[in-house]
Amino acid sequence: MKDAILTVKNLKVVFHTYRGTVHAxxxxxxxxxxxxxxxxxxETGCGKSVTSLAIMRLIEQPGEIVEGExxxxxxxxxxxxxxxxxxxxxREISMIFQEPLSSxxxxxxxxxxxxxxxxxxxxxxxxxxxxxVFEALKAVDLDPTRVSNLYPHELSGGMAQRIMIAxxxxxxxxxxxxxxxxxxxxxxxxxxxxxxxxxLVSKMNxxxxxxxxxxxxxxxxxxxxxxxYAGTVVEQAKTEELFDNPLHPYTxxxxxxxxxxxxxxxxxxxxxxxxxxxxxxxGCRFHPRCPYAMKICSVEKxxxxxxxxxxxxxxxxxxxxxG
Amino acid sequence: MTLTEKISDFMEKRRPILEDWKHTFFxxxxxxxxxxxxxxxxxxxxxxxxxxxxxxxxxxxxxMAERLQPPSLKHFFGTDQFGxxxxxxxxxxxxxxxxxIIIVSIISGxxxxxxxxxxxxxxxxxxxxxxxxxxMFLAFPSLILAMAFAAMLGPSLINTIIAISLVGWTVFARxxxxxxxxxxxxxxxxxxxxxxxxxxxxxxxxVTPMCVSPVLVQLTLRMGTVILTxxxxxxxxxxxxxxxxxxxxxxxxxxxxxxxxxxxxTFPGIAIxxxxxxxxxxxxxxxxxMDPRLRR
Amino acid sequence: xxxxxxxLKRSLLMLLVMFGVLAIVFAIVxxxxxxxxxxxxxxxxxxxxxxxxxxxxxxxxxxxxQFVDYVWGVIHGNLGNSIQSGRQVIxxxxxYFPVTLQLAIASIIISIFLGIFLGIFSAIYxxxxxxxxxxxxxxxxxxxxxxxxxxxxxxxxxxxxGWLPGTGQLSxxxxxxxxxxxxxxxxxxxxxxxxxxxxxxxxxxxxATVLGYAATASIARITRASMLxxxxxxxxxxxxxxxxxxxxxxYRHALKNALIPVITIIGLTFGGLLEGAVLTExxxxxxxxxxxxxxxxxxxxxxxxxxxxxxxxxxYSLVNLSVDLIYAVIDPRMRV
Numbered sequence: 001m002k003d004a005i006l007t008v009k010n011l012k013v014v015f016h017t018y019r020g021t022v023h024a025x026x027x028x029x030x031x032x033x034x035x036x037x038x039x040x041x042x043e044t045g046c047g048k049s050v051t052s053l054a055i056m057r058l059i060e061q062p063g064e065i066v067e068g069e070x071x072x073x074x075x076x077x078x079x080x081x082x083x084x085x086x087x088x089x090x091r092e093i094s095m096i097f098q099e100p101l102s103s104x105x106x107x108x109x110x111x112x113x114x115x116x117x118x119x120x121x122x123x124x125x126x127x128x129x130x131x132x133v134f135e136a137l138k139a140v141d142l143d144p145t146r147v148s149n150l151y152p153h154e155l156s157g158g159m160a161q162r163i164m165i166a167x168x169x170x171x172x173x174x175x176x177x178x179x180x181x182x183x184x185x186x187x188x189x190x191x192x193x194x195x196x197x198x199x200l201v202s203k204m205n206x207x208x209x210x211x212x213x214x215x216x217x218x219x220x221x222x223x224x225x226x227x228x229y230a231g232t233v234v235e236q237a238k239t240e241e242l243f244d245n246p247l248h249p250y251t252x253x254x255x256x257x258x259x260x261x262x263x264x265x266x267x268x269x270x271x272x273x274x275x276x277x278x279x280x281x282x283g284c285r286f287h288p289r290c291p292y293a294m295k296i297c298s299v300e301k302x303x304x305x306x307x308x309x310x311x312x313x314x315x316x317x318x319x320x321x322x323g
Numbered sequence: 324m325t326l327t328e329k330i331s332d333f334m335e336k337r338r339p340i341l342e343d344w345k346h347t348f349f350x351x352x353x354x355x356x357x358x359x360x361x362x363x364x365x366x367x368x369x370x371x372x373x374x375x376x377x378x379x380x381x382x383x384x385x386x387m388a389e390r391l392q393p394p395s396l397k398h399f400f401g402t403d404q405f406g407x408x409x410x411x412x413x414x415x416x417x418x419x420x421x422x423x424i425i426i427v428s429i430i431s432g433x434x435x436x437x438x439x440x441x442x443x444x445x446x447x448x449x450x451x452x453x454x455x456x457x458x459m460f461l462a463f464p465s466l467i468l469a470m471a472f473a474a475m476l477g478p479s480l481i482n483t484i485i486a487i488s489l490v491g492w493t494v495f496a497r498x499x500x501x502x503x504x505x506x507x508x509x510x511x512x513x514x515x516x517x518x519x520x521x522x523x524x525x526x527x528x529x530v531t532p533m534c535v536s537p538v539l540v541q542l543t544l545r546m547g548t549v550i551l552t553x554x555x556x557x558x559x560x561x562x563x564x565x566x567x568x569x570x571x572x573x574x575x576x577x578x579x580x581x582x583x584x585x586x587x588x589t590f591p592g593i594a595i596x597x598x599x600x601x602x603x604x605x606x607x608x609x610x611x612x613m614d615p616r617l618r619r
Numbered sequence: 620x621x622x623x624x625x626x627l628k629r630s631l632l633m634l635l636v637m638f639g640v641l642a643i644v645f646a647i648v649x650x651x652x653x654x655x656x657x658x659x660x661x662x663x664x665x666x667x668x669x670x671x672x673x674x675x676x677x678x679x680x681x682x683x684x685q686f687v688d689y690v691w692g693v694i695h696g697n698l699g700n701s702i703q704s705g706r707q708v709i710x711x712x713x714x715y716f717p718v719t720l721q722l723a724i725a726s727i728i729i730s731i732f733l734g735i736f737l738g739i740f741s742a743i744y745x746x747x748x749x750x751x752x753x754x755x756x757x758x759x760x761x762x763x764x765x766x767x768x769x770x771x772x773x774x775x776x777x778x779x780x781g782w783l784p785g786t787g788q789l790s791x792x793x794x795x796x797x798x799x800x801x802x803x804x805x806x807x808x809x810x811x812x813x814x815x816x817x818x819x820x821x822x823x824x825x826x827a828t829v830l831g832y833a834a835t836a837s838i839a840r841i842t843r844a845s846m847l848x849x850x851x852x853x854x855x856x857x858x859x860x861x862x863x864x865x866x867x868x869x870y871r872h873a874l875k876n877a878l879i880p881v882i883t884i885i886g887l888t889f890g891g892l893l894e895g896a897v898l899t900e901x902x903x904x905x906x907x908x909x910x911x912x913x914x915x916x917x918x919x920x921x922x923x924x925x926x927x928x929x930x931x932x933x934x935y936s937l938v939n940l941s942v943d944l945i946y947a948v949i950d951p952r953m954r955v
Binding site: 353355356455456458459462463464465467468471472474547551554555558559560561571575578581582588592595600602603607610 | 632635636637639640642644647648746751754755759761762763764766767768770771773774778836840890891893894901913916917919924928931932935936
Binding site: 105 | 745852853854856857858859860861862863864865872875876879
């Protein structure tokens with residue numbers, strides 16, 4: 001068995017708003033192994049992005065990590081000081097964001113922004129990193145001399161995301177978190193970016209957490225997939241296992257909602273809508289929408305249990321195995 | 324439908340508005356500065372209304388035997404060169420400031436609202452003329468224009484009010500215009516027009532009320548400035564004239580006695596500072612509450 | 620190219636506005652029922668003297684002709700003669716304005732530094748006591764009447780403590796520098812007159828502080844709001860995710876973006892400074908344009924009133940115009 005690089009235990013994150021406390025993450029658990037490509041899937045607002053920001057320790061007011069551990073490479077990031085976190089961010093864990101254009105500083109040239117990352121890691125001046133900046137840009141198939149002198153508003157979305165990738169991978173991080181890296185881009189560009197990411201990560205052997213709402217993208221890219229719903233983990237399995245043998249009613253619903261070429265059957269959505277996380281449903285958060293809901297579902301939160309080797313699910317339907 | 328059903332139906336329909344109010348109230352409560360400002364303003368208005376019944380001396384009558392007395396238990400803020408009790412003058416002066424604020428707000432808000440709505444609703448040449456006119460007024464620093472108006476009209480309370488109003492209407496006109504332009508393109512106005520309502524009716528009943536609230540907010544934001552402008556005119560001798568206890572004129576009165584009788588200028592000045600601070604804190608909080616970028 | 624046509628458009632618009640300003644000033648002085656000749660000669664002057672005076676001042680002509688005369692004069696740089704000083708108004712302005720300009724520049728430097736500093740601190744420590752303190756501090760500045768603050772500071776620092784000099788531009792026995800720009804500090808530097816420079820600077824501290832402090836609030840407020848806005852942007856999150864320390868995130872990544880909107884408010888603040896200058900100059904006895912206008916208003920010296928007000932409006936409009944242009948140039952997004 002390979003080593004774990006990241007273990008999240010009982011992580012609970014809340015946001016304090018005028019409507020009350022939003023329970024964004026409700027004690028979630030998962031482990032990412034070294035060199036794994038780990039997918040996190042869920043609808044908008046299910047807590048995927050909050051999870052990634054929590055790992056980076058970038059949850060800010062009015063949000064707060066209330067309890068839990070995030071063990072990365074042996075250190076609990078929840079208890080780590082800000083100054084040490086800054087040596088981990090960008091060097092050992094890098095991140096790519098959803099909106100590449102707004103994620104670049106509008107008043108700085110692209111070259112400077114990449115150089116800044118490299119200079120910090122190498123502890124030198126930004127000017128002396130010119131060579132590395134050029135290499136980083138070449139690696140993402142951009143023309144270094146031209147692009148490094150551009151301002152972000154002169155870029156297309158695809159170019160901007162390539163630059164974000166160049167920046168994130170310039171330190172060859174142990175863990176790369178890609179938060180919906182392609183959902184703001186055109187479909188054709190999406191494929192290019194995912195292929196580029198695939199190539200670079202294969203070469204450098206980084207561990208990747210890919211966050212997406214697109215099952216197709218995840219299926220192609222990830223070794224393992226975790227499904228989240230309303231701030232909880234509902235299921236986790238190897239990619240093929242998950243698609244061949246989904247266990248949780250929510251996962252089943254998601255898979256049915258994907259259109260397949262040649263299949264003219266009517267698509268089925270999941271009835272109901274995502275719950276309000278100020279007053280989340282009691283017990284299993286999915287029970288109000290679940291076709292198989294039982295009495296116990298509204299009372300007790302189902303624990304995440306291993307059904308088959310490596311296949312975890314949190315559902316009372318499989319309760320007998322819990323013993 | 325029973326009454327309770329009717330009420331709950333009524334509430335249900337207005338839920339978005341209620342939510343919005345609740346949110347605004349939540350933000351107001353969280354904005355500590357706005358609360359402090361609100362308290363100061365309320366106290367100020369109360370003092371202005373009931374203060375004159377409780378003051379120990381007549382603010383206008385002179386008493387040469389007691390001139391230039393330092394603050395004491397008898398005269399809380401001391402007396403001026405004519406033996407008038409400064410505490411009584413400051414308290415009764417608050418009514419003058421309230422009067423100025425209210426009348427200026429009505430005049431300048433009213434002119435601004437009417438002209439702005441007309442310009443915004445009709446557009447075209449009327450609009451162009453109005454906007455250029457506001458540009459011209461806004462090309463002056465406002466106190467300097469108010470000074471010129473006040474001086475030419477002659478210094479008095481009523482002329483102070485007129486001068487400040489004449490300078491202030493432009494901001495409200497621009498706001499009302501912007502709002503009217505938004506409202507007139509709403510589908511429901513189109514529908515009312517299709518039903519054959521007259522222009523006057525549409526403007527007065529359907530458009531103008533929608534433009535009132537931004538103007539009201541802006542009026543609140545500017546009340547502090549109005550007091551400061553009035554006081555500045557009073558100080559320069561271009562505004563309210565002695566013996567009326569206008570705070571700015573009182574500061575000016577005490578100028579030549581500043582060295583030995585510091586209290587004559589000091590207390591009216593503090594009164595101005597506190598009241599204007601109250602309005603500005605309230606206004607600052609209001610701006611925060613209204614700012615969509617900060618409304619999180 | 621786009622920038623060029625923008626400048627042209629704005630300048631033409633300003634010309635139109637200035638014409639309107641002229642009309643307003645003229646209307647204030649001529650339409651509103653004040654009696655300049657009466658004020659000048661006293662109420663009991665014999666009618667023939669009054670008539671002669673009116674003729675001398677051109678007040679007997681029809682209003683429209685007077686206006687045309689005045690506009691014609693303004694176009695040729697002739698603002699008429701001051702009744703009080705008997706000199707050309709334009710000469711008076713040239714003498715008084717540098718004093719105001721020096722005061723305004725000193726004040727705006729103070730208010731920009733103080734305002735940006737307070738605004739940044741407020742934003743970083745949002746809703747904590749540092750934020751509350753710096754906001755109350757800056758709002759207090761705009762709430763205290765400048766004429767009163769000036770008097771109190773004079774009382775404390777001049778009369779009681781004796782640390783700083785009192786009213787005026789220079790002490791009585793200091794030899795003033797040769798007049799070049801009219802601004803004491805600049806002239807004494809050019810002149811190499813260090814005594815006058817030091818003395819002038821000490822005289823400038825109180826008025827500039829009073830006026831600068833009064834103008835701080837709006838700059839602090841806009842800096843805070845804009846900083847908060849910027850700190851919520853995605854690229855700040857990127858910078859943090861890159862492991863940039865807080866200091867660099869704030870000063871390198873956030874501040875530059877946050878200051879772009881601050882520039883526009885500086886133009887508006889300048890208007891506030893010109894107003895405040897009227898009061899500050901009166902309190903501190905500075906021979907500036909503000910005091911010149913007040914004196915003219917008090918004796919209804921109407922050519923001086925018109926000329927002075929017109930000039931102030933022109934300066935204010937020019938400042939706002941240049942601020943808009945700077946804004947257009949500075950933001951890389953507008954440079955396309």
